[in-house]
Amino acid sequence: MTQEFRGRASSTRVAQAEHGVAIARSGQIAELVALEQLGMRRSFTRDEEIYAEGDASDCWFKVVSGTVRICKLMADGRRHIAAFHFSGDYFGLDIGTARSFSAEAVGDAVVMLMPRRATQRLIDTTPELACQLRDLVMRDFAHAQSRMLLLGRMTAPERVARFLVEVAERRDSWRTLDLPMSRADIADYLGLTIETVCRVLSAFKRAGVIVIPSPHRIELRDRDMLSELCEA
Amino acid sequence: MTQEFRGRASSTRVAQAEHGVAIARSGQIAELVALEQLGMRRSFTRDEEIYAEGDASDCWFKVVSGTVRICKLMADGRRHIAAFHFSGDYFGLDIGTARSFSAEAVGDAVVMLMPRRATQRLIDTTPELACQLRDLVMRDFAHAQSRMLLLGRMTAPERVARFLVEVAERRDSWRTLDLPMSRADIADYLGLTIETVCRVLSAFKRAGVIVIPSPHRIELRDRDMLSELCEA
DNA sequence: CGCCAGTTTGACCAAGATCAACGCAAGTGG
DNA sequence: CCACTTGCGTTGATCTTGGTCAAACTGGCG
Incomplete structure (x- = not known):
């Protein structure tokens, strides 16, 4: 049951630096x-x-x-x-x-x-x-490319995991994550439906990977599991 | 049966200039x-x-x-x-x-x-x-963005139609189209399987939208139908 | 308190994936 | 020149993932 959201991807793999950070934190230039x-x-x-x-x-x-x-x-x-x-x-x-x-x-x-x-x-x-x-x-552009891979070839759990990791990285908040957007926004971003996003989040919760204190606040409990899920 | 490949999209609509031409024909600059x-x-x-x-x-x-x-x-x-x-x-x-x-x-x-x-x-x-x-x-980047829409939200027939139109536009050959790539390449480009690409092409053929003299050569017979299918 | 918008869950459905033949033309070697 | 192979492409049968439809839940807020 812990494995319920495992997609087609098979194994552990080292994280890749090319994460989808858009053009954040560029004000310093x-x-x-x-x-x-x-x-x-x-x-x-x-x-x-x-x-x-x-x-x-x-x-x-x-x-x-x-x-x-x-x-x-x-x-x-x-x-x-x-x-x-x-x-x-x-x-x-x-x-x-x-x-x-x-x-x-x-x-x-x-x-x-x-x-x-x-x-x-x-x-x-x-x-x-x-x-x-x-x-x-x-x-x-690089971000768009990695999103094409996500939309074209990744399963629902992989997409959601990747979304959580992306937001965590871009906002530099690994413990607890606040999501300003609605489930509908997340679904339309990931090429899924609201219901699928909810179900996958619930599955993650059941597996102890995340905690959902409120709809717009998610705590990441097993970052490795998430990273593993969303690696190419 | 002619309608078999119609996706969720509902109606006729004017083509949009923003087609996905990448960076072709730029040698003139x-x-x-x-x-x-x-x-x-x-x-x-x-x-x-x-x-x-x-x-x-x-x-x-x-x-x-x-x-x-x-x-x-x-x-x-x-x-x-x-x-x-x-x-x-x-x-x-x-x-x-x-x-x-x-x-x-x-x-x-x-x-x-x-x-x-x-x-x-x-x-x-x-x-x-x-x-x-x-x-x-x-x-x-613009091309990547329209591809994200395709991969995230379009049906198989819409994707294939769009692919045919894109190739036709980029190579400026509307009557007959030669596809240098294999079905597997097309599938991996469109986020589908080989079989689905074949089936959709066959459906288009049955509907008289295209003719397939050989696997790598496709004649477009009903450009309007194709355009209609692939519009946002 | 009841309403409302957003979220969650469940039952069912369908688009497309998977699995499995089969077709077909271009080599290849006897 | 003709079996035999090999690599694609096509088609059909079946299965799975994720979508659809519907109902219940939750936390503000008038």
Whole structure:
């Protein structure tokens, strides 16, 4: 029964450094500080839209506080969440004229927004900045690649385990984890349904891998088991 | 029966410009020409490895002829193909020290390879080049995002339809389509099994949407039906 | 207290995976 | 030139994972 959530993956394996951290904690980079001086703050309330699919992509963003989800609604209502962005992450660094996804505040959130025109000028005069932006995008790209593997080839327990580990790593909180997003958000992020997410979490709980004091708070009790589950 | 492969998607909808074209046909851009003067050619035979997971990522690549797949093998043998790159596409523009995916020749292929050290020097002196590289990566990123939607939320028929449309667009051949890759490659790219890919293709054939003169050659007879199937 | 939104659990269902033949064309060696 | 092999591709039968539908539970909050 302890094994009930074991997927197809067979064995223990060493963790791999390439974890899916997007562009978190990048505020330290010197050139980006200049970029942020162009920014202005805006607050959003729970579920408020920061930008919509189809909007002109004339701004770049950074999460100041709260959590942002990048998502897309299909014609028939199926929803997909491409990414969550936590405090410190940049997002919305699209090229092209129009957004192909929308961005929404998961709970109340504050974001800094940088007009593209001005940032572009800054980039043109600061080659290092261009490189660093490329690196930010590449980190996002690497994250997207590992998410493709997850969505294409991993089982439900593997996806959920990976989600927990990803959030723990990005927020640097291993003991107890607070999840700002709903079960529906998690499901749409992992390509599962709400019910499956719940069931897998319950299975983890039964196995003693996690404790769930409240829906938005999860304690990780057996980190090794989780890591093992979510390794390629 | 004609409707047998209709997924959950409900209705006709206008095609969206944001198709998943990676970084094809970018050789025209002036700054990139300079980059390519640093390159040297290498040939690979069918299934030969161009670089392996874990290799130092000290080169960037461009497909000269043939097709390249970017893939990852999981511990228990599950395989995932992150991307196909056709003639003219750049690939392997990773940052970080080690490759997190491997690259292999689908059939016989010729690629140009550009040492990173030298390209870096060129970038440092040519700010436009840095921007253009960022754009290349962003295009790949956008492609990865739409693939996440596919892998996370689309049905088997939708995935296969989308694959056919994607290949048709990237190779600019709408009437008849030649697929350099095997059914196994297609399956691992779409997050399906070989059998499912075959069955869906057969269903399309029965419905008169496509004709399959030979396994690696497919004629598109009802492009609208395909487009309709693969729209978000 | 009752309502409401979000979560959890259970019973059942279906899309797609798995397992197993079979087909078919391109080598290969006698 | 023709058996025989080999590697894909296709098809069918059956099984499993995760989805769907429905009901119960939980913690705020007016």
